Amino acid sequence: EVQLVESGGGLIKPGGSLRLSCAASGFTFTDAWMSWVRQAPGKGLEWVGRLRSKIDGGLTDYAAPVKGRFTISRDDSKNTLFLQMHSLRPEDTAVYYCTTDHYYGSGSYWASWGQGTLVTVSS
Amino acid sequence: DIQMTQSPSSLSASVGDRVTITCRASETIRTYLNWYQQKAGKAPKVLIYAASSLQSGVPSRFSGSGSGTDFTLTISSLQPEDFATYYCQQSYSIPRTFGQGTKVEIK
Numbered sequence: 001e002v003q004l005v006e007s008g009g010g011l012i013k014p015g016g017s018l019r020l021s022c023a024a025s026g027f028t029f030t031d032a033w034m035s036w037v038r039q040a041p042g043k044g045l046e047w048v049g050r051l052r053s054k055i056d057g058g059l060t061d062y063a064a065p066v067k068g069r070f071t072i073s074r075d076d077s078k079n080t081l082f083l084q085m086h087s088l089r090p091e092d093t094a095v096y097y098c099t100t101d102h103y104y105g106s107g108s109y110w111a112s113w114g115q116g117t118l119v120t121v122s123s
Numbered sequence: 124d125i126q127m128t129q130s131p132s133s134l135s136a137s138v139g140d141r142v143t144i145t146c147r148a149s150e151t152i153r154t155y156l157n158w159y160q161q162k163a164g165k166a167p168k169v170l171i172y173a174a175s176s177l178q179s180g181v182p183s184r185f186s187g188s189g190s191g192t193d194f195t196l197t198i199s200s201l202q203p204e205d206f207a208t209y210y211c212q213q214s215y216s217i218p219r220t221f222g223q224g225t226k227v228e229i230k
Contacts, residue, residue: 035219037167045159045167045210047219063218064124097166107173108214109157113166 002026002112004098009117016088016121022081022098022114029079031055033101035110036072036083038094046094048072050101051081065091088121095119125149125213129222135230142198144225146211151191155215158187158196161224162207170209171196201227 008020024032033056036048049062051072060072071084081098095118099110126149136142146156154174159167169178171187174194184199198205206229211222 044224045161045212045221047221050219061217102172104173104176107155109169109172109178109212110159110167111169111178113168116166 002100004100004112004114006096006098006114006117009096009119011120011122012088013123014089014121017084017086018088018119019085020083020096020098020117020119022083024079024081024098024100027100027112029074030076033103033108034072034074034081035099035101036081037097037099037110037113038092039097039116040091040094043094048083048096085119088119090121093119093121124218125152125216125220127211127213127220127222129209129211129225131225132223133226133228135228136201137230138201138203140201140230142201142205142227144196144209144211144227146189146194146196146222148192148194148213148215152213152215154190155213156187156189156194157212157214158185159210159212160205160207161210167210198227 003025005023035050069087073082095116097116098114100112101108102111128147156174158171161167175187186197188195208224208226
């Protein structure tokens with residue numbers, strides 16, 4: 001059974017940094033493309049970014065609002081995905097979900113999700 | 124960026140009703156369209172991928188159709204557990220984008 005467990009959320013002041021972790025199990029993490037999706041309180045879903053598997057180049061893509069401030073990385077030896085967030089803003093306040101990218105041909109969808117971790121950016 | 128627009132934003136329906144939610148993309152996304160269901164306080168769950176493919180384990184009362192820019196999610200007979208918010212999402216290009224959501228409420 002696929003399991004994704006996020007951690008690291010909390011209250012942080014504007015301008016601060018935070019690192020989220022996502023512990024994965026139940027699938028071959030090394031081969032997986034992974035994404036982060038967030039949801040501000042009472043709002044819709046927003047894609048944050050994705051990280052390809054190392055065998056597929058290990059490249060990242062980011063949404064414009066977080067590009068240059070957020071970095072997605074992975075430790076395949078520990079089956080863990082990370083989201084390093086810098087220069088946090090109040091508008092980054094959200095529940096952050098870790099997800100697995102499931103590809104079919106040229107398309108993809110997010111088949112498995114963690115429970116989410118809440119990040120609150122406030123003074 | 125591809126903009127995804129869902130309609131309606133919310134609807135009220137009764138158990139047993141047929142419910143239709145539409146999603147329009149700002150440019151063609153062929154059939155790279157997914158539908159998710161999210162219940163309060165929970166992570167989203169994929170229902171339909173590739174516009175019309177039913178995810179394993181999802182009840183057959185859910186169906187999807189469309190291609191290009193116009194898509195539809197249909198619930199053939201609404202059940203109590205279907206009251207939730209539904210999102211469409213395109214996987215045609217980066218950045219991935221979602222519709223704003225459709226909240227299905229009890230009438």
